[in-house]
Amino acid sequence: MTHDEMTRREFFQRAAAAGLAAYGLSQVVGGDEIAEAAAGGPIIVVASKRDPAGLARAAVDALGGMKKFVKPGGVVLVKPNMTWARRPEQAANTNPQVVAEIVRLCKAAGAREVKVMDHPLDSPETTVMKMSGIAAAAEAAGARVISASSMAMYQNARLPRAKVLKSAAVLRDLQRADVFINVPIAKVHNSTTVTLACKNLMGVVWDRGAWHQSGLDQCIADFAAQYRPQLTILDAVRVLLTNGPKGPGRTEDRGLIVAGTDPLAVDAYGATLLGYKPQQIGHLRLAAASGVGEIRLDRVAIKHV
């Protein structure tokens, strides 16, 4: 049976089995060894049954703790989805509690500065920052929350690994940060079917409009091949299932957070949460072909916490 023919139910069975296996293994060996144990594939963590902040904390802990990623004195860029003038309960932007908890973890790990930045599409940007709840929550946790809506914040960068997108004006804060943490929310998307971690990276680019002209899926894949976050934390506490990415649409409470160091493995799992197979998503398929990561979930070790 090829992956394309796998039904959702079969997939869930497999995922559950893989998760159980990983869980069993984790009881025997340490978290780091799981990756090797799963035939050299990547490891992702799926946290459940906690409040949003607890989910984030549990997921990061299961990956070895924030200290593994953030060194004392480091500068961290956290990239949530903070692009729409929508309220948190509408699930169009990343859950503010999740963002705030990640900021707290970074601070606790000794980060000198944590910046929370996105390039909103709605205007005015101040409304987006306020309505999303992210500005208030993340600032209270000690971050600088900045709307990246000034061209002065971007600098042209070459993307040598790209097939189509040979250069882009990329957020300078990303080019200079010690650690980059991508914190997308899982939503369906009118144009790219789903928007998860890879699609979320469009918010660190100034001239993203041109991506639509030169082929959106390939540009997303190209960018993901060049800029790989050290940590990807997918918010699936509440997912948006219709009228994405802006909504308002039908939402569903899943109470999950998916995290990992391989953005594609996280996205592959995220796609299944929205009812798609990873291989059905154009930009994930293209990114996998470029060697960004693993989208075959049977080769991913899934650790449930």
Add this chain to the structure above:
Amino acid sequence: MSRRLRGLRRASQLVFFAAFVALFGLAATVAPTSVPPDLFLRSDPLIALSGMVSLRRLLLPLLWFALPVVALSLALGRAYCGWVCPMGTALDLGERLLHLRGRRPSQAPPWRRVKFYLLLALLVTILLPAARRSADELSLSQTVGLSAVYLLDPIALLTRTFTLVLLPAVQWVLGFTSDQLTAFSYSDLLDRHLWLARVVNPVQGAVGYVAGPTYFRLGLFSFAFFLGIIALGSIARRFWCRNLCPLGALLGFLGKASPVRLAVSEKCTRCLRCVNECKTGAITEDPHRYRGTECIACFTCVAICPEKAISLTVRRADADRDDALQLDRRRVLQAAGLGVAALVLPKVDWTGRFDERKVTKFASDKLIRPPGALPEEPFVTACVRCGECMKICPTNALQPALGEGGLQALGTPIVVPRIGPCAQACNLCGQVCPTRAIEPFTIEEKDHLYLGTAMVDRSLCIAWAADKQCLICDEACSYRAISQKTTEGVGRPVIDEHVCVGCGLCERACPIQPQAAIHVYASGDKRHLSRVEQAAWRQQAQQEPAGESPYPQQAGREGPG
């Protein structure tokens, strides 16, 4: 004693000018205020008079503020012009900066009566009956017919100049500073010296917070117009106040019987310094003769007279010493005719014709009014072009109309989506409009206040014309008015005219430059329908409305930001 009053008068001018600037700044923010930010407009007796004449009823919120100015004028003549008026102060400052001294009084044109004729013409324009939406909805258009007054009223003129010229200039400087600081904040210097970052970053944040890209069409025109008024000072100082200002004419008329008059004693040596230095030509070539309707009580003559022969005292009017105001009857009739012409002439323009829905038949399809705007005919009558809505609009979407609605609509607000969209979570323009030309509306109502309809230009749209994967318009749409029609595996945008309210977010977001492939057209404008009827139109949508309303009711002047 009275020689010191010149200094006191200058101090008073600076205080009131500073207050004007402060209130202007206040009106550009969304912060709630205890002092009305439009205090100067409200205390302008000409605006109060024209508002009440055109409505034929008392407007207490205006009257309470205007009455003190009326009382001041009855007692002291045009002291307001000399001590309070920010326009007068702006002219004094401008003339000083540009070293404009005016010609000698004997060579200055004797046009001081022109302002009285202009005032008369303006008052004629407000005598016509109020345009109203319908008999039942009289209250909807509170103040009408002000537009001609607003053209020349000094307070309105200065407010408008500040909005269209000063505000964008200040915002540009702030934005430039913010960008420079942003660029600097990435320099290695800040990595090496953390204290520097601790200084630069908060400053950048603060500057960036108040800076917003503000740009207004007509800005250069308004600047040139204002500069022209100042430049007239090279013909005669305070040329505007002497010859043109209708408010000055009104206050001078009120002060005709003021008991405070100039008196020149026998010590006068006829050196004529007072005649040459008088800002408004209130002293005739014979220094013993005085024009009470012109004197702004600036105390310049009192202060400079080498013989200390001049004083302002309480005395009776006296045919030997006072030049009474004498208007020419023929000119009065001509002025009245000019007023009628000012009412009729805009209607000669094709775009001045309204159809039975009170929509201009020949207007541009870019005549996109803000939500809550009255139908076009009452709207252009009620709108006083004060620019408050444009100043408060957080996306800079509201711009003064150029030719879109014809001559009669010049300077009224329209939405220009490519500059900024009408943000879904905002209802500030309806809250600040002083004349309810834009009626207050709630954010919930915005899904059925139709400014226009967006239409896709399929020959430009890359999804339709080039089979590209785009749909940013659909993504950006706040109201779910755009759906995708998938043909040959490509999603292409299609618009539901019952759902699209013409907010322009799609046009703003469209990646096609410079001309968007999706445009809002005024053809979907439904201002001629009541809000209930517009809601019924919304119900005809193919797709069910979103159900849950995402926004809570906004109170007061609380808004985005």
